[in-house]
Amino acid sequence: MLKVFNTLTRQKEVFTPITSGIVKMYVCGPTVYNYIHIGNARSAIAFDTIRRYFEYKGYHVKYVSNFTDVDDKMIKAAKEANTTVPAIADKFIAAFMEDTTALNIEPATKHPRATENIKDIIEFVQDLIAKGYGYESEGDVYYRARKFAHYGQLSHQNIDDLEVGASQHTDPEEVNRKEDPVDFALWKAAKPGEISWDSPWGKGRPGWHIECSVMSTKYLGDTFDIHGGGQDLTFPHHENEIAQSEAKTGQKFANYWLHNGFVTVGDDNEKMSKSLGNFVTVHDILKTVNPQVLRFFMATTQYRRPIQYTQGNLDDAANNLKRLQTAFNNLNYRLKDAEPGNDPKIEQEIRQIEADFVDQMDDDFNVQNGIAQVYELAKLGNVYAERPVVFKDSLAFILKTLTELVNIFGIEFKQETLNDDGVEALINERLDARKNRNFERSDEIREQLKAQGIILEDTPQGTRWHRDDEKGNA
RNA sequence: GGCGGUAUAGCCAAGUGGUAAGGCAAAGGUCUGCAAAACCUCCAUCGUCGGUUCGAAUCCGAUUACCGCCUCCA
Structure with missing residues (x-):
């Protein structure tokens, strides 16, 4: 009997899918304004490993993972690179696919992009306004968090205990446009020159949380089995997804919430993140590290545990x-x-x-x-x-x-390819030398091959060889 | 201020009441002409203090350190 730790209840629960034999899961993907860092990779690896285990158990897995391809950071990145938001998105989505393929992460059943679902997002927001949960303010649309009775259920926060501004990420001007500081944006009005879409509230773009509510329910149904993501998304992102989705559908959103732990890097053991600027990209790491080693390292750490990314731990892996x-x-x-x-x-x-x-x-x-x-x-x-x-x-x-x-765990064994004539000839010469107890010559040959990265092994069944893959030890 | 996580051998890391899995590294050994690979052996009383119990890494209380979230982060 498979049990999973559900953030919603803070307990391990027996996993029972909505439809027998099928697992419907949604995992929050990255904002594609840069190469993915190893924290993104950890999340992707953790949930890919979970997916593979479900498949091993015989489940059919419908796996949806989004790309956030428009937001403040995308706009900033496009401006800095003197290009457009879609161009940045295309570039880093391609890079994402390249990196995750190297890490042997199976592609999602569906990789929806926020900008491809603007129409659905607008309709979703309109519905929330109609139901009294959303309100327009100066071209923005906000969600009345206090109106949703179960607000805080996932992060186990009492709405009155939230310290507004504690993250130091809040925009004071935005707070002024809200009825209540705990409200959050569903739709953001465009500033002049920014990428935007027409909406009933003027030109603008989706808020961050709404895209996941829209795309998860669109592709998996009002209620699905598993929603995953990094621990840092529990609040506010996932809390807000629940508030939006359940206010709209009146149905339970996701049955099981799974959150992966962080990657820390360096001696200070600090969380690695894009906003702290201490991140390491997979793109760079794979220049010197065998992707199978990185995959194995992360896949063999339980998904809720933190991972300390160090050379020593990589060597162990x-x-x-x-x-x-x-x-x-x-x-x-x-x-x-x-x-x-x-x-x-x-x-x-x-x-x-x-x-x-x-x-x-x-x-x-x-x-x-x-x-x-x-x-x-x-x-x-x-x-x-x-x-x-x-x-x-x-x-x-x-x-x-x-x-x-x-x-x-995402590992594929390498088949040995033993078909190098030059090597075979030397091995045969060495066998003759050994037969004649000419160990000087036989050791010489072994050393010579070793210098070429070829390791010989004498077994009762004969001599075999393999390449000492340096990168594999990196 | 609210909520949460972590602390076990040189390193990584299992273990939720009965006298500490596993891997790496180190050491010794078997095998080998010597190696390599493999196998065997060896290696900790569990952050600190106190309590409950016949018995605790495991339960309770306190305490220390580090980390995370509190409406841009995987």
């Missing part, structure tokens, strides 16, 4: 990943001399490990206990691969299970 890849190689290598048939006892042990894995992952995606089971499997595989006689079906069974489980 690289070592751990290498251990699994080596086990895969060891097993794969024995396929060619394996006997037909299988070993029921081994296969029983594998099934048990996989069952334990599922038990752990069912507990709010406890990936750290889950991955411990994968290491168990790797160990079992290594031991099995050293047996004098191995059975083909059992070997294949271990390989299949190992591959399936690491795939949940």
